[in-house]
Amino acid sequence: MKKGGFVSILLFFLVVEAFYTLVGNIIPQVESRPPKEIRITRETSIDDLVFIGERIMKEKGGCFVCHELEPREAQPRAPAFKGPDPIGRRASRRVPGMDADHYLWQSLVDPRAYVVKGFFPIMPPVNKPPVNLSDEEIVAVIAFLESLGGEVTISLDKIPRLKKDLEGVKGGR
Numbered sequence: 001m002k003k004g005g006f007v008s009i010l011l012f013f014l015v016v017e018a019f020y021t022l023v024g025n026i027i028p029q030v031e032s033r034p035p036k037e038i039r040i041t042r043e044t045s046i047d048d049l050v051f052i053g054e055r056i057m058k059e060k061g062g063c064f065v066c067h068e069l070e071p072r073e074a075q076p077r078a079p080a081f082k083g084p085d086p087i088g089r090r091a092s093r094r095v096p097g098m099d100a101d102h103y104l105w106q107s108l109v110d111p112r113a114y115v116v117k118g119f120f121p122i123m124p125p126v127n128k129p130p131v132n133l134s135d136e137e138i139v140a141v142i143a144f145l146e147s148l149g150g151e152v153t154i155s156l157d158k159i160p161r162l163k164k165d166l167e168g169v170k171g172g173r
């Protein structure tokens with residue numbers, strides 16, 4: 001066989017091989033990519049916590065069925081989170097002696113413990129079905145809320161302490 005013929009056959013197989021390798025690599029990733037799971041750990045940065053918290057509120061949490069970020073309506077169903085006195089700032093002033101971490105944790109697991117003036121107590125506890133957020137997800141949600149006009153002080157490390165301090169709270173676990 002001529003040398004040129006051998007080289008072109010070799011080249012042909014290399015191209016075919018490369019093609020199958022490529023297809024083999026692409027197809028499984030496209031077809032069986034698992035749903036992206038959001039993991040919240042001690043290593044999760046504050047920025048990521050805030051980002052994840054916002055997503056939980058929009059999706060699993062269903063918070064925006066009632067709440068809005070920007071105050072728009074004259075008579076909203078639930079308090080808006082931004083505006084002139086955003087939740088990150090006002091949270092620490094709602095209940096005397098309660099900082100933002102405690103107030104927000106209580107607002108989420110036992111919304112009736114403190115009902116914001118001018119609203120009805122229609123909010124369901126977020127740690128119970130159907131919403132059923134985990135403690136870690138609640139931390140992410142609080143991080144997002146605190147980021148709105150305040151300082152993010154919540155962290156996973158504070159969970160046991162918050163629960164202990166809020167033991168008397170109805171929805172507290």
Ligand code: HEC
Binds near residue numbers: 107112115116126
């Ligand atoms: C069925 C409607 C409804 C849903 C769903 C709902 N809320 Fe509420 N929420 C309210 C109402 C009404 C209030 C004000 C009355 C009160 O304090 O309970 C409130 C109050 C709050 C407060 C206190 C606000 C303040 O100004 O002090 C926070 C924080 C809050 N909700 C967060 C959330 C988050 C986070 C979610 C989703 C995981 C959520 N809510 C889902 C109706 C709702």
